[in-house]
Amino acid sequence: MSGYKEMSKEQLLHEKDMLEQKFKEVQDRNLKLDMSRGKPSAAQLNLSNGMMDVLNSTSDMVCESGVDCRNYGVMDGIPEARKLLADMSEVPEKNILIYGNSSLNVMFDTVARAMVMGVCGHTPWSKLDKPVKFLCPVPGYDRHFGITEFFGIEMINVPLLPTGPDMDMVEELVSSDPYIKGIWCVPKYSNPTGNSYSDETVLRFAHLKPAAPDFRIFWDNAYSIHHLYDDDQDVILELLSECEKAGNPDLVYKFISTSKVSFPGSGIAAMAASEANLADARRYMNYQTIGHDKLNQLRHVRFFKDMDGMHEHMKKHAAILRPKFEAVLSVLDKELGGLEIGSWSRPKGGYFISFDAMPGCAKAIVAKAKEAGVIMTKAGATYPYGKDPQDSNIRIAPSFPTPEELAAAAEVFVLSVKLVSIDKILENK
Numbered sequence: 035m036s037g038y039k040e041m042s043k044e045q046l047l048h049e050k051d052m053l054e055q056k057f058k059e060v061q062d063r064n065l066k067l068d069m070s071r072g073k074p075s076a077a078q079l080n081l082s083n084g085m086m087d088v089l090n091s092t093s094d095m096v097c098e099s100g101v102d103c104r105n106y107g108v109m110d111g112i113p114e115a116r117k118l119l120a121d122m123s124e125v126p127e128k129n130i131l132i133y134g135n136s137s138l139n140v141m142f143d144t145v146a147r148a149m150v151m152g153v154c155g156h157t158p159w160s161k162l163d164k165p166v167k168f169l170c171p172v173p174g175y176d177r178h179f180g181i182t183e184f185f186g187i188e189m190i191n192v193p194l195l196p197t198g199p200d201m202d203m204v205e206e207l208v209s210s211d212p213y214i215k216g217i218w219c220v221p222k223y224s225n226p227t228g229n230s231y232s233d234e235t236v237l238r239f240a241h242l243k244p245a246a247p248d249f250r251i252f253w254d255n256a257y258s259i260h261h262l263y264d265d266d267q268d269v270i271l272e273l274l275s276e277c278e279k280a281g282n283p284d285l286v287y288k289f290i291s292t293s294k295v296s297f298p299g300s301g302i303a304a305m306a307a308s309e310a311n312l313a314d315a316r317r318y319m320n321y322q323t324i325g326h327d328k329l330n331q332l333r334h335v336r337f338f339k340d341m342d343g344m345h346e347h348m349k350k351h352a353a354i355l356r357p358k359f360e361a362v363l364s365v366l367d368k369e370l371g372g373l374e375i376g377s378w379s380r381p382k383g384g385y386f387i388s389f390d391a392m393p394g395c396a397k398a399i400v401a402k403a404k405e406a407g408v409i410m411t412k413a414g415a416t417y418p419y420g421k422d423p424q425d426s427n428i429r430i431a432p433s434f435p436t437p438e439e440l441a442a443a444a445e446v447f448v449l450s451v452k453l454v455s456i457d458k459i460l461e462n463k
């Protein structure tokens with residue numbers, strides 16, 4: 035089929051009639067489908083049910099260092115969990131600090147600490163004469179932007195290229211403005227594009243020369259081992275060691291969790307950073323808690339044992355997720371290929387497909403899909419303040435519905451894209 039833009043007004047109106055008829059038919063199916071949030075499906079959660087059996091009333095609940103995990107204490111996390119999460123983060127154990135059940139929570143706390151207490155002895159961000167700023171690679175993760183918006187931190191969009199954030203822009207801004215204190219990064223299988231940062235990008239991050247001594251890279255490696263394919267996986271350079279080599283050991287906070295490995299909301303979260311940064315975090319943590327959930331830490335280590343165990347487990351997740359991504363991609367390819375009304379990512383891992391519609395169409399497409407019972411992530415959510423300047427990006431989350439539901443939802447989505455795009459093109463004919 036030729037591109038919609040090349041069609042005459044009459045041809046477009048004819049196509050629109052036909053599509054509206056189809057749309058009515060799907061509306062009559064009273065679908066109720068949700069492609070809005072990156073949640074694992076029940077089948078994926080079942081993979082970790084064995085974790086409920088590794089600790090029971092007869093289990094030995096003493097960790098490697100002899101501490102009874104049922105009681106208070108061990109602020110940094112039990113040694114075997116530190117080892118597991120350090121391996122997952124690709125850092126030495128001295129560089130890991132175990133937290134509670136959510137890495138987003140750790141990120142929030144880290145920003146809160148910087149606002150109230152300052153970073154490593156520097157003036158608290160909230161006490162400066164002007165609001166501080168964060169760089170936000172876009173499209174990006176809405177909850178990152180939510181944290182910085184909550185604290186009144188000004189957000190600056192930086193385009194996310196196939197190689198990672200536009201580093202020319204990052205270097206220029208970070209080296210010239212001391213009020214720029216951070217950047218949000220999802221370096222591997224990014225939310226939502228699925229891109230992974232190139233080696234050059236990681237090295238340029240390690241060699242940044244920020245104007246602010248308390249500038250930090252917020253490196254959220256949420257999808258570090260979340261590959262879809264066995265034989266085609268992205269590998270990224272490990273940033274903390276590259277920062278050390280570059281003489282910038284304190285430049286990065288790395289965040290990680292087992293949310294999409296075991297149970298979201300009931301996993302283990304950790305921060306990996308230099309010893310100076312971890313000491314800074316501990317000073318705050320000592321007032322915050324008398325220790326995180328060590329039974330959960332023990333449960334995770336007894337279940338996964340080591341990184342080999344985790345990688346094997348992730349292959350089972352991939353076997354469930356892969357057909358879902360493929361179901362959506364095949365509908366997009368078949369129905370939208372060649373029409374020149376949108377482009378989409380082909381991730382090798384992570385949880386999302388990113389769709390770019392014609393400018394000015396994303397909100398209308400999401401609203402249209404809703405009319406037929408399909409909930410998508412709110413248009414604009416992938417941008418700071420929920421404002422996509424092009425109104426173009428839509429995040430597709432294929433993990434939760436079944437493959438059959440996804441095929442139906444994708445059908446509604448492509449119909450919505452076609453109808454909205456035709457209206458847009460007709461406006462200019």
Ligand code: PMP
Nearest residue numbers: 136137138175220225256291293
């Ligand atoms: N970071 C990113 C990039 C995510 O996509 C998600 C989950 N959607 C999270 C963090 C949340 O992680 P956690 O459950 O550890 O808070």
